[in-house]
Amino acid sequence: MFTLDRREFLKTTALTGVGVVTARNGWALDKLEPVSDALNQDYPYRDWEDLYRKEWTWDHVGHAALGGRYLPNRKVGDILPEAGGFTVMTDGGKVQGDRVVLAAGLGNARLAPKLGLSVPVVPQRGQVLVTQRAAPKLAHPTVYVRQTGEGSFLLGDSHEDVGFDEGTTPEAMTFIARRALDFFPFLAELPVVRVWGALRVMTPDGFPVYDHSREHPGAFSAACHSGVTLAAAHAERLAGFVAEGALPAEFQGFSAGRFDVQEAA
Numbered sequence: 468m469f470t471l472d473r474r475e476f477l478k479t480t481a482l483t484g485v486g487v488v489t490a491r492n493g494w495a496l497d498k499l500e501p502v503s504d505a506l507n508q509d510y511p512y513r514d515w516e517d518l519y520r521k522e523w524t525w526d527h528v529g530h531a532a533l534g535g536r537y538l539p540n541r542k543v544g545d546i547l548p549e550a551g552g553f554t555v556m557t558d559g560g561k562v563q564g565d566r567v568v569l570a571a572g573l574g575n576a577r578l579a580p581k582l583g584l585s586v587p588v589v590p591q592r593g594q595v596l597v598t599q600r601a602a603p604k605l606a607h608p609t610v611y612v613r614q615t616g617e618g619s620f621l622l623g624d625s626h627e628d629v630g631f632d633e634g635t636t637p638e639a640m641t642f643i644a645r646r647a648l649d650f651f652p653f654l655a656e657l658p659v660v661r662v663w664g665a666l667r668v669m670t671p672d673g674f675p676v677y678d679h680s681r682e683h684p685g686a687f688s689a690a691c692h693s694g695v696t697l698a699a700a701h702a703e704r705l706a707g708f709v710a711e712g713a714l715p716a717e718f719q720g721f722s723a724g725r726f727d728v729q730e731a732a
């Protein structure tokens with residue numbers, strides 16, 4: 468049987484995307500002019516970036532309008548299942564509710580067992596290079612290179628197992644820059660202005676975990692690497708199931724039970 472893991476799938480689609488983009492527009496042959504006043508440039512409207520803005524709006528405006536409260540910077544130490552609900556113990560006080568969704572990224576690994584769940588996630592570091600802003604050039608995102616609406620190019624996609632170290636290394640930066648130049652030689656015109664390392668939330672097979680607790684109904688977990696790409700699915704489908712109180716049978720394949728050999732058998 469032919470199988471394709473998530474990494475291979477992304478690599479294949481990325482390379483296809485790059486090939487189509489460069490062949491159709493001939494951008495790699497053009498000279499790129501850095502701009503000093505990027506904010507006054509006329510950048511084309513790009514639907515794919517709208518997702519980020521909508522996510523912010525949903526988070527900060529939408530749920531407030533529906534009576535939600537946003538309580539940032541409160542570290543959760545414990546979660547206590549109680550009759551008819553849960554008490555979440557934070558360093559800023561208690562929060563009570565009849566549902567709880569674990570969406571703490573790598574922190575889910577520690578919190579999940581408190582609710583009869585398992586979220587076996589580990590950190591995987593990725594480094595990102597950001598260039599000086601430039602006039603609009605690359606209208607479509609690719610896995611390795613993207614131009615933001617503000618003009619910077621983001622170069623990335625390294626994969627390192629280094630625990631919780633969020634640092635950067637010359638080796639990974641060189642690898643990322645070389646590969647980006649292979650596809651888009653015009654990037655050689657632009658200085659890199661900053662670099663950072665960050666930790667991906669990785670499950671053993673790279674696919675998301677969505678679960679509900681049989682032991683403590685009303686408790687859910689959600690963990691994935693592609694939280695940006697999947698934001699619409701989370702907001703429009705997963706959130707509805709949480710409100711209803713259980714995930715449907717079609718979500719069974721996303722359960723962390725798939726990593727339990729005995730349960731899966």
Ligand SMILES: Cc1cc2nc3c(=O)[nH]c(=O)nc-3n(C[C@H](O)[C@H](O)[C@H](O)COP(=O)(O)OP(=O)(O)OC[C@H]3O[C@@H](n4cnc5c(N)ncnc54)[C@H](O)[C@@H]3O)c2cc1C
Binds near residue numbers: 542573592593666
């Ligand atoms: C290099 C890199 C490249 C990426 N590229 C993409 C991409 O191309 N497309 C895409 O869709 N996604 C991408 N991602 C992943 C995406 O940005 C999200 O980070 C990821 O999906 C996880 O989202 P999350 O909200 O579940 O977890 P996180 O973003 O990790 O957020 C979890 C939050 O929970 C908090 N937390 C943890 N423990 C506790 C606790 N006990 N109490 C209170 N708060 C706690 C953390 O501080 C954090 O703020 C990338 C990530 C990296 C690092």
